Amino acid sequence: GDSVTQKQGQVTLSEDDFLFINCTYSTTTYPTLLWYVQYLGQGPQLLLKVTTANNKGISRGFEATYDKGTTSFHLQKASVQESDSAVYFCALDNNNAPRFGAGTKLSVKP
Amino acid sequence: EAGVTQSPRYAVLQEGQAVSFWCDPISGHDTLYWYQQPRDQGPQLLVYFRDEAVIDNSQLPSDRFSAVRPKGTNSTLKIQSAKQGDTATYLCASRAGHFNQDTQYFGPGTRLLVL
Numbered sequence: 001g002d003s004v005t006q007k008q009g010q011v012t013l014s015e016d017d018f019l020f021i022n023c024t025y026s027t028t029t030y031p032t033l034l035w036y037v038q039y040l041g042q043g044p045q046l047l048l049k050v051t052t053a054n055n056k057g058i059s060r061g062f063e064a065t066y067d068k069g070t071t072s073f074h075l076q077k078a079s080v081q082e083s084d085s086a087v088y089f090c091a092l093d094n095n096n097a098p099r100f101g102a103g104t105k106l107s108v109k110p
Numbered sequence: 111e112a113g114v115t116q117s118p119r120y121a122v123l124q125e126g127q128a129v130s131f132w133c134d135p136i137s138g139h140d141t142l143y144w145y146q147q148p149r150d151q152g153p154q155l156l157v158y159f160r161d162e163a164v165i166d167n168s169q170l171p172s173d174r175f176s177a178v179r180p181k182g183t184n185s186t187l188k189i190q191s192a193k194q195g196d197t198a199t200y201l202c203a204s205r206a207g208h209f210n211q212d213t214q215y216f217g218p219g220t221r222l223l224v225l
Contacts, residue, residue: 006152043114043201043216044153089152097143097166098214100152 002027004092006101014109019077021104023090026071033073034091034098035064044089044100048075082108112136114217116202122223123192131187131220135204139215144177144187145201147219153201159185192224 004025013019025033030052036044048057048064050073057064066073075088085108091098115134123129135142141160145153156175157167161182170177174193179185189196199219205212 009150041218043203043218045216046213049213091152093214097155097158099155100145102152103150105150 002031002092002094002099004090004099004101006090006104008104009102010105010107012107012109013080015081016079017108019080019084019106020074021076021088021090021106022072022074023101024070024072025090025092027092027094029094032093033064033066034093035062035075036089036091036100038087038089038103040086047088049093080106080108082110084108114202114204114215116200116217116220118220119218120221120223122225124225125193126191129189129192129222131200131202131222133185133187133202133217135183135185135202136206136215139204139206140182141205141207141212142179142185143203143214144185145203147199147201149198156187189222192222194224197222197224 006023033050035047037047038044048059050057050064050066055066062077064075087103087105089103090101117132121129143158144156146156147153157170157177158165159179162179174190177187199221201219203214203216205214
């Protein structure tokens with residue numbers, strides 16, 4: 001079945017540092033790959049989606065790219081701010097129900 | 111436009127007690143999902159509906175959990191006899207269609223603690 005693996009459980013950065021979070025996936029089809037952000041006490045909200053057609057998505061200063069060759073996709077941001085502190089999830093969507101990774105907790109120090 | 115609403119926001123139970131969670135999706139969204147999110151983990155699908163029909167409940171522990179969406183709008187998830195391992199946040203989500211170009215919107219969740 002479809003699966004997604006997100007190994008970085010926690011990342012601690014200082015403001016203006018570069019962020020990079022990676023996920024790998026396994027599927028037999030051509031999925032849409034998603035990044036969600038979850039702030040404390042809230043449900044996840046969609047940050048970015050990447051499809052096989054576009055290979056890249058950009059939103060709110062975050063960029064997601066997708067590498068079919070290595071079946072991986074990652075989230076990056078050139079300069080993080082304290083307000084970016086949250087949990088980030090990658091997910092795989094194959095026209096049914098999105099399947100989520102374990103999440104990466106980002107803490108940004110002022 | 112109102113988002114996905116869930117109630118209650120918190121629940122505390124003793125083992126063996128029953129509890130129900132209620133979800134009101136975004137108006138017009140035909141697909142509704144229930145996820146379980148244990149502490150420090152990602153959401154894990156329990157069940158999802160298209161209109162009133164169950165599409166996938168393979169991850170729902172059927173001996174104690176049940177979910178319904180009788181009119182294709184609101185939904186209820188029930189735990190018949192809660193266990194400590196059920197401690198988690200229960201998230202409801204909806205989307206307009208079932209294809210991956212449609213965005214999935216989550217409610218704030220119900221945090222369940224089973225003592």
